[in-house]
Amino acid sequence: MIVKCQTFKTTTFYKSATQRSGYLEREGRAIGGATTQNIVDNDRWYAEMDKTTERYSLRGCVIGREFILSPSPEDAATPEQMRDFAHQWLAECFPNSEAAVIIHADNKERMGRGEEPIAHAHVYVNAPDLETGRKTTLDNTRVRFIHDRAQDMSRERGWSEQEKYYDLDKGEVRTIKSKRAEHDRRPKWQRLQERANPEYDASKAKRAGITRDEYEQARQGRxxxxxxxxxxxxxxxxxxxxxxxxxxxxxxxxxxxxxxxxxxxxxxxxxxxxxxxxxxxxxxxxxxxxxxxxxxxxxxxxxxxxxxxxxxxxx
Structure with missing residues (x-):
């Protein structure tokens, strides 16, 4: 199970849960609608989160985090299985937080390659901890825990696992090497420089609806x-x-x-x-x-x- 995290702040494009919900639920992309944790008004979960954030005097500019839980294609996880997985993971990793689970199956990268999309969960977690009244923080220990717990839960379901941070045999934390291709692991400035390649006009490609993947595949004759x-x-x-x-x-x-x-x-x-x-x-x-x-x-x-x-x- 791949676990990715995005942090939203008052300085970023999405400055509130309400703004982020517009992306998560637009054009009917949320399969079965949103389901929630520690929320009273399920249909307006985002408004309730924003009111909670206003009620607490939190330091810093972080207003929430979104975790994407994505299974391996071989697991063939259904949307409902991913929803159950996300809620169990959420209850164990962020029990005192307001949160919403939205299931998507529209993976543009995979669809662009002509492959089947994967049902995956977007878990939006509000910043305040309802028990302490403080902001939920993510230190290294907690990051390792939420990643490793997802792998344990995947194993319990017979699904594929990612390498875990904690080595039970040695009783120590291991360094995990990224599984991304070397092409994707290059420094950001190199990737941006490539995008500026005059052979690929991003503005024209966007108007024509051509993605970077399509452009590269076309160069290969596919x-x-x-x-x-x-x-x-x-x-x-x-x-x-x-x-x-x-x-x-x-x-x-x-x-x-x-x-x-x-x-x-x-x-x-x-x-x-x-x-x-x-x-x-x-x-x-x-x-x-x-x-x-x-x-x-x-x-x-x-x-x-x-x-x-x-x-x-x-x-």
């Missing part, structure tokens, strides 16, 4: 599902402009892509045989429903004007 869908949409749009009677669903079906309607009215695209679907707006701004309809409408109008003026489309 294609992501999003790349295939984006290319299919471009071809279908041109085909529909040339043939006004053609529907988008039919044009995409010819290319092995099905269309569904998203809750917000946007379109979702799924390649045949795949379990992954992508909203048009996440593939690229120009592939959202409104943008697509507008581009097709304008293209057909331009083609009609050319024909009425006596010029063929190919002229």
């Amino acid at each position: 294609s992501f599902e999003k790349t295939y869908i984006r290319r299919s949409l471009k071809e279908a749009k041109e085909q529909m402009i040339a043939d006004p009677s053609l529907k988008l669903a039919d044009a995409m079906k010819q290319r092995g892509v099905t269309i569904e309607k998203a809750k917000d009215g946007d379109l979702k695209f799924r390649r045949e045989g795949s379990k992954l679907s992508f909203k048009g707006s996440t593939i690229g701004a120009q592939y959202g429903r409104d943008a697509l309809e507008s581009a097709i409408r304008e293209g057909r109008s331009a083609a009609a004007r050319q024909i009425s003026s006596g010029r063929g489309i190919a002229d």
Whole structure:
């Protein structure tokens, strides 16, 4: 079980539990909604946490921490299993804290590689300790404990474990070497310098909906599902402009892509045989429903004007 921690302060982008909840629960990404510990109003857990923070006179600028508990893909943990895991871990590691557990399964990095997303838990822990009235602190001993406890719980469930900090055989704390690839362990300045590489224009890539992973895979001659869908949409749009009677669903079906309607009215695209679907707006701004309809409408109008003026489309 991988345990990652993010700290939120009054000086960071998310300055309150309310602001962070907007990210955790947006677009229906929270599977089954949030469940809580030491909270009265479950539906407005974030507002209750912010009121608690205001009530205590805490030193420093830390307002809360978020722990991400992520199992190995081989464990095939379900969202409900991850919720039970998170609450047990929370009750043992932060029993006197207000906390919320939100389950996600939308891992952009894995989905970008065409792999199945993993159900994982986001555990938001409010800063005040309700018993002492002081701020919850994380020293080395506590960090080791919450990491090692997650590994013990994983073993109890028959899941994969990460290396533990405490060596029971030797009775001492061991140094754990990061399992991240050397590429990811480089100094931040080197990674930022690479992002500034003129071969990869981050602003243009963002507008086109292309991730860094997609860019690197494209250089290696490999294609992501999003790349295939984006290319299919471009071809279908041109085909529909040339043939006004053609529907988008039919044009995409010819290319092995099905269309569904998203809750917000946007379109979702799924390649045949795949379990992954992508909203048009996440593939690229120009592939959202409104943008697509507008581009097709304008293209057909331009083609009609050319024909009425006596010029063929190919002229």
